[in-house]
Amino acid sequence: MTDPDPDPNAGGVESGPGYSDSDDRVSRRRDSVSGNAFHGPTAFQVGDHNTQHIHHHIAPADPEDALGGTADELARVVGAQWQEEAGLRRLLEPAPLPVRWRVSERKVAGRVVGATGEEAGRARFGPLPGLGPATRDRIRDGGGLSELHAVYGGLASGRLLLVGAPAAGKTAAGVLLLLDALVHRAARAAPADRARVPVPVLLSLDGWDPGEDSAVDWAADRLTREYTLFHGRGGRAHARQLLEQGRISLFLDGLDEVTGRLRGAMVGALETAPFRLVLVSRAREAVLTAKKTRLGGALAVEIQPVRxxxxxxxxxxxxxxxxxxxxxxxxxxxxxxxxxxxxxxTSPLSIALLRDVxxxxxxxxxxxxxxxxxxxxxxxxxxxxxxxxxxYAQRPGHPRPRYSARTAERTLRFIAARLTQEGTRDLRWWHIPGWTGHRPRMIAVWIVSAVVCGSPGVILAWILTTNLLPTVSGTLAAMAGGYGIARRAAALSVPQPLSSAGWRDIFTRETVLAGVRQWMFVGTGLCLGIPLVSDDAPPFWLWYLVTLPIGFSEVLVTGRGYDIVSRIPFLSAGVGHYDKVREDYARPPVVDTRSVSPRDVWRHHIGLRLCLGLLTGCALGLYIGPILAWTLFPLLGAMVAVTALLWTGAASGLATNLAVATALTAVQLHYEEGTPVRLMHFLEDARRRNLLRATGPVYQFRHTRLQERLAARSMPE
Structure with a gap:
């Protein structure tokens, strides 16, 4: 048996081979949809999700339509995103399986005429340009993907419920329907016609609490976090306007993965949403939900078994x-x-597996x-x-796999068992530090931080005094400081939220101006006040130099970087006055909008946090070192500055870094469970080999059955 093609353009969703009515439609998608996605999840994020700043300069399609350019750019971004993802999931190549559907006979929706609006005589949503109304006669016999798009675009209620058995290919059909909807929108050359065709966006329902947020508020927040197009001043307002005007249609996946009571609340909240809606769910869960709450006006269609x-x-x-x-x-x-x-x-999952194995x-x-x-x-x-x-089998003409099949299976079994134990499908890499005991990592961090960060201070004490007592005291202080850092690192073993703070979130125009004002105020005050009380005052430029860290800390504590300087001596002075800021960011978004895949989100967190930690260390060193160097002697100032940089950098950039904690846990798991040392690299490799899929910064097994089977085989006989 040979391995599936490990090419990055191979992938699988819900199961495997994709669906299509013809190869022409696939080629039209490639020719008609272009643009940029910031995530290979995905700029999309399903689940707890994330992204990379890509700025687009948008010219409105119509000068009187301020949102036209935004909608067109969103269509390009979504098209590129899902074109890539569909290729990765093998929905386009080779020639995909046809999708076939029929109106569902299950009790999941109301009467068909309630969805088509034929009896009421009026439609909530008019047919999209180029499509006719969806009537009972037109939908009675079901059809393929083109007929499904006609139903989506012509349904008077604008509510389409896509159901099916497990592994029936519901998500695959939803993705291909989304791509067809984008092709249809691109075919509308006139801006007026294009404005009447909504941009389809696929989101996961994970993380929505209808008791807290309306459907529009929740969707606007998700769009803001997941698409850089809506970042910056007024971005959320633009997303909300597009939703309220029906210029975005939502394809919502994962209803069946939500708990029963919450499913009903979601369905009830979606009933009054002002946009077109496609809801994807397993049939069983849809029936259970409909017993309590039905999506008013919805048409339920069921994906049929493969012929x-x-x-x-x-x-x-x-x-x-x-x-x-x-x-x-x-x-x-x-x-x-x-x-x-x-x-x-008859299942796309089995067909895909047969093809792979x-x-x-x-x-x-x-x-x-x-x-x-x-x-x-x-x-x-x-x-x-x-x-x-x-x-993971060797294939002629392809590079040798980085991991053996034995290592891969052992690792995936361990991960599957862990996720099953937690009752989830989502592999959140920032929760990995809780998968094993934290004591070995804590000891390692304690030793390393005490030696690396404490050495300059101990050396300085010996040089200044050549006395044993200060040297011993410095050593004990280094051990105590290392223990404190280790304790902060150990705290990450408890599941943490994934903050979305990035450079532009922290260094916003408002925070930078606040920092500059604080810096100039304090620096100018010292320049004017110190000469009044001392004849031997340092030059004015030195005061502006040493007060620069005060401005830097002001930038951090007035934005999303407040926790970087928390508990840092000198720099954290007065942070208590910013309780309102901390309250505003007490529930950080779960989507980091600066990365393209889970591994990229991980890299982003390492780079951002480490860099900010070093900057904070430099700030503290700059705060103390120059004054000591001026008033005493340069060597003392330099050594104190280096010591402050190391301790502060370790405390703020390493000890509280989720990505670093995940990397350390991967090393520990390597020795305890035999998993790869570079665990994040392995997970991305497994995704490329179509064993995992990515939804934002979250990994999932390509299908629930694969996770269940691997978890069962990891259990002792």
């Missing part, structure tokens, strides 16, 4: 023109429609053995059990 002919054609398309006898026999049996194999391959010349006909594989579940479990090995 045998479609599955056989899809598998044969990736094989040589003359397939091996084993593949010929398997596809022949599949077309005959008999046995557990035919039942198993078995190569052109592998004995795929072994799956026809009903003694070994008596049920469809047995076939699916067999494919799931070999998915990791296939992904």
């Amino acid at each position: 045998a002919a479609d599955a056989a054609g899809y598998l044969l398309n990736r094989l040589p023109s003359a397939p091996s006898p084993a593949w010929e026999e398997l596809t022949g049996r599949l077309l005959a429609g008999a046995g557990p194999l035919a039942t198993a391959l 078995y190569g052109d010349d592998d004995p795929v006909d072994e799956l026809l053995d009903t003694t070994r594989f008596p049920t469809p579940a047995a076939i699916e479990n067999h494919l799931l059990d070999h998915a990791v090995v296939a992904a």
Whole structure:
């Protein structure tokens, strides 16, 4: 058996092969949608999610339509984002499976005429330009992706509920529908027509509390955090305007992953939303929710099982023109429609796994053995059990995998078991420090910080006094300081929120002006006041130099950097006056809007926090060192400045850095569980091999069944 193509353009969603009505539609998507996504999650983020600052200069499509340029740019960003993600999830290549749907017969929505508006005689949403109204006759027989887009764009209620069985390909269908909606919008050349076609945006419902925020408020916040287009002054207001004017349509995934009571509250809150809506859910959860709360005016359509002919054609398309006898026999049996194999391959997940696990010349006909594989579940479990090995097998013409299949499977089993134990699908890397005991890391941080940060002070004490007592005192002080830093680092073992603070969040125009005012006030006051009480005052420029850190600390404490200087001597003086600021940022957003993938978010946190920690250390050194150097002697000032820099940098840049804590935990897990030392690198590699997928800064297994199977196999017999 050979591995799936590890090319970055390979991926899988909910299951695997994507859907399409024709190859032409796929090529049109490529030609018609362009732009920039700041996240490979994703600028999108599903779950607890994040991003990188990319500034676009937007010219409004119509001078009288101030939001037209914003909407057009959002369409380009979303198109590029999901074009990339669809490629990574293998929704476009090779020729995808067709999507087929029918109006659901489950009790998940009201009457069809309530959605089409035929009896009421009026529509909440008019048909999109170029599309006709969705009527009972037009939707009665179901159809494919093009018909689904016609329903989406012509439904009078603007409420479409997309349901299906687990692994039916609901998310894949939603993504392809979104891309078709973008293609349709791009085809509207006239700005007036384009303004009437909303920009589809896919979000996860994770993290929304309808009791706290309305649908518009929540969506505006998510758009602001996840798309740099809405950053800066007035960004959230623009997002809200687009939503209120119906110029954005929301594709909401993950309703089935929300707890029951919250699902009902979400559905109730969405009923009055002023925008078009596509809600994706597993059928069972949708039925349970509808017993308490139904989405008024919604049309429920259900994704149908894959037809045998479609599955056989899809598998044969990736094989040589003359397939091996084993593949010929398997596809022949599949077309005959008999046995557990035919039942198993009605699921896109199983089809994708079969394609990944078995190569052109592998004995795929072994799956026809009903003694070994008596049920469809047995076939699916067999494919799931070999998915990791296939992904990490050496493939001719491709680089050797960085990790062995044994290491990969051991690591993924450990992760799956941990997530299952926590009752979640989301692998939040900033929660990894809580996966193992913190004591070994605490001891290591204690020793390293005491030695590295304490050495300059001990050396200084010895040089100044050549006496044993100050040297011993300095050593004890270094040990105490190292213990304090270790305690701060150990606190990150408790799950923390992922702050979204970045350079432009901290150094805003307002905070920088506040810092400059504070600096000039204090520096000028000292320049004017000190000469009145001392004849041997330092020159005025020195006062402006040593008071610069006061301005720097003012910048931090008036913005999202207040916790950087908290508990830092001198710089934290007066921070208590900023309780309102801390209250405003007590619940930091869970999305870091400066990175492109979970690994990039991790790198961003390392770089930002370390740099700010060093800047804070430099500020404290600048605050103390020059005065000591001027009044006493230069060596003392320099050594004190270096000591302040090291201790402050360690306390504010390392000890409280979630990314550093995650990296240290990865080293500890390597020795305890045999996982890779570079765990974040491994997770990204597993994503490229289609075992994981990314939703913002969060990783997930490509499908719940894969997580469940790996977790079950990690348990002792």
